[in-house]
Amino acid sequence: MNRTHPLKVLKYCPKCGSAEFNTSGDRSLKCASCGFHFFINSAAAVAALVTIDSGKLMLVTRGVEPNYGKLDLPGGFIDPLESAEEAVKRELKEELGLEVKTLKYLGSAPNEYVFSEYTVFTLDMAFQVSAESVEGLKPMDDILDYKFYSEEELDYDDIPAPSIKNFVKDYFQSIKA
Template sequence: MKKATDTLYCVKCGSDSLVKDGEKAYRCGHCGFTYFHNAAAASGAIIVFNGKILLLERALEPSKGKLDIPGGFVDYHESNEQALSRELYEELQLSVSDSDLSYLFSYPNEYLYKDVRYYTVDSFFELILKAEPTLILQQSEVSNFYWVDPKTLNLDDLAFDSCKRALTSYLG
């Protein structure tokens, strides 16, 4: 969280006169530039094999040790599908093409990282596998994986509200 004594600098002129101006805007008192802190985009996959859903155990904060849907943030110049394909390969060494993914829905989320609250829009996709993949985990981000029977899924084990909402809608 920003402390009252923290100084905010303008990204345009470098002046230390940046002040909050509304819910998501910051205005520079020196040059008049307005910075908008908008929502970040993220994508996740509900991966299904043999009636079970793949969940990952988070190796990092926020919510280290909690379960999560595979995925991550969208980089510049990527579509949601491209970002998800990249993330699945980075986290699990799972190769998928954009055409393997079926868009489901999106939900807003809050992501608290190092005391800064990021607002995100999380897009969810379905990926149905015909064969069980050999997964190689990116140990720096994923400590384990589980194929979970939806009937035994405990939503309280999930790290993020958007994932809880997505799985509730998906399994509904």
């Protein structure tokens, strides 16, 4: 198991502070002092494939770690008690000032990355989005820039997250068919 895996990193019970916080099965920790049982779950996240009539797809430049300066799809974590659809609309508004016209669920893919020397597991859910307008969008919040790409204009090596890279490949494959 990787040294950044939560089972390796978490040493104390987050509820009572006891050091008797022990691995229980392969994806949880249990406190021998207070009984608190902590599960290692995937965090739900959304990725938006904003497309325009020419078939070009929007990619954004990340302004936060991990992978600062690399290409990504716009999106982010789903807030507690929020739906995936609401998260897509909120993230596109926050990151670009974009208003969603229609959205369609495409599929999901697991992902993992290391943040603060701690492995984070996510489930990324992809949505195809058409915008009310793509005029006057402004990169804000977690992104530095955005651009619409044809597949020819894109180097897949510039997209580090495997789940995101696959969503993009699947999209361009779907419009060739």
